[in-house]
Amino acid sequence: MKLTLLVQLSWRNLWRHRRRTVILLTTICVAVGSVLVLNALLRGMQMSMVETAIDNLNGHFKVLAPGYLDDPGITKSFELEPSGIPGLSAEGIRGWAPRVRVPAVIRSERETRGVQFVGIVPGSEDISFLGDVDVDGEYLSGPDDRRILLGHALAEQLETGVGRRVVLITQGADGGNRESGYRVAGVYDAVGTGIEKAFVFTGLATVQDLLSVDAVTEVSVRLTEEARGPSVLGDLTNTFDGLDVRTWQDLEPQAAMMHEMADATVSIWFLIVMGALIFGLVNTLVTAVMERIRELGMLRAIGMRRGAVIAQVVIESMITMVIGISTGVVLGLLGFAWLAEGIDLSAFAEGLELTGLRPELVPQLWAQDVFLVVVLSLVLGFLASIYPAHRAVRVQPLDAMRR
Amino acid sequence: MSDLVVECRRVTRVYGDDGVAVRALQGVDFRVAKGEWAALAGPSGSGKSTLLHLVGGLDRPTDGTVVVDGEQLNDLSESQLSDLRLRKVGFVFQAYNLVPVLSAVENVEFIMQLQGVEPAQRRERALSVLDQLGLSDIGERRPGELSGGQQQRVAVARAIVTEPVLLLADEPSANLDSATTLELLALLRAINEERGVTIVTATHDPIVMGHASRRVLLRDGRIESDEVMSSPAWHA
């Protein structure tokens, strides 16, 4: 009952200076809205980067022979049971893809380039970018396909194309050179030219034949959802005893770092914007208290308790924040809805390819981010009222009569 | 003794203990019986307001004791004093008596809200007091929309709605013209006589002194004279 009194009083006091209050509320609204929109853009960027890192043949986890990363080659390989990954429950795993990946030299009539020669099971590659890649010509038909798939940028460098022949040279397990000619089945378009220049694909059995092995050099595993990570990682480590199980963060440390930086950027931006805002809020509240010194003194004189005076200022601050935050969330949602289709960044495509970003930025608004912004803003609103409340409660009852 | 509402014994109030000390009150003995209207008079700086504040629990004496309605104020904590003011004392100040963002009725209700009176009762009592003071038609207006005299009368309504044992008024007529002052005084008179509310006022205004039942003259922090008025001016 007493609280309704204080809420009513604070509410009316808030509108004593309509213009000042409207300006303050607008500021809070715009700040919260912009933080949410920026947040959504950063999340979109972050997730796009993660997707790209995972898509680029890494998966969430990759099983490798020990030492492969330091000295990649067919000597660092391992054999798979014909049935696939033994003893690994399918739960939490969206798919997995075995590959043989070896360094090689590709040669056309005109040019020679160093590449990664990768034998794949085409049907299993729906877990990587190959799953929905644009191909000129044909995609590989199966693990026994003896043709190759190469990237657009590489095809241009080699001055070759669909239907033409190229030669690949690599090193066998015995250290001797293996060389074979292949027909180009298709030319693919990847997000970055880096990928296009690096990877040449063919059937898994084709590479195994060339190298006279039954082994693979890697198995990529993709999760159904991020949260399954720890349990699947445990399963993989048990199943592939003696092999290395690496996360995408291990394999793409740069992307992992940018992923973490995006988190920090959101927090820093929030703190800067809210810090400025809270400064304004404190200022307004102190002004409001100073204007009301006589009234506060009178209220104290007729018997209002100190606690009620404090509560009055805190409530006023909280009402301001609640209105500002809720309109800010609405503004943020509107901004998000407006951008939800995605922002076309193809004008900057050249620069973006280096960062591994897709040319379209699709913002993502996470409930947990909205929740965090709302809760933190409320906490800040409360903190902002402490000093003004302290000023208010210092007013002595006699002040009402002296002035 | 039991019908004493105020009892000050050898009350001293010294302001500013460092440097020059101002002895606002010097060993004042002051009693007010139930139903009295005591007017504190005296030149500016004689200690009227100081004494009024001590009696109302707004300030503490440097020395001596203050008892209000049987409660020894020296023993009370800040919040106990606050509660005493809320429950036993009604205040009418010179100005700024009302909360600007509340209407007249709400201002009167407000103090009952602080006391925790039931909502239904609050409104009823507020309206009834305003009615008795002839203020029914301005109940919905905010203080900014009221004249000085109307504001002071609403303040009186606010002060008496809680039925305090003691009504304190410091220069209640300072901002009023003489006609409005007379209206206010008639109101206080009625409250004093009909409701038996004990009143202490501090004033320079001879008209106010004329309405009181007793005149206490202060000079330099001491009581110079204390006389019961045989025929208060309002009877004439």
Ligand SMILES: Nc1ncnc2c1ncn2[C@@H]1O[C@H](COP(=O)(O)OP(=O)(O)OP(=O)(O)O)[C@@H](O)[C@H]1O
């Ligand atoms: N807060 C204070 N600090 C220092 N001195 C004070 C304070 N309040 C009052 N005094 C001094 O105490 C003395 C008595 O003041 P008080 O306000 O009681 O006088 P008063 O009789 O009410 O005068 P007035 O008729 O002008 O209102 C004065 O000399 C005054 O200057």
Ligand SMILES: [Mg+2]
């Ligand atoms: Mg005075």
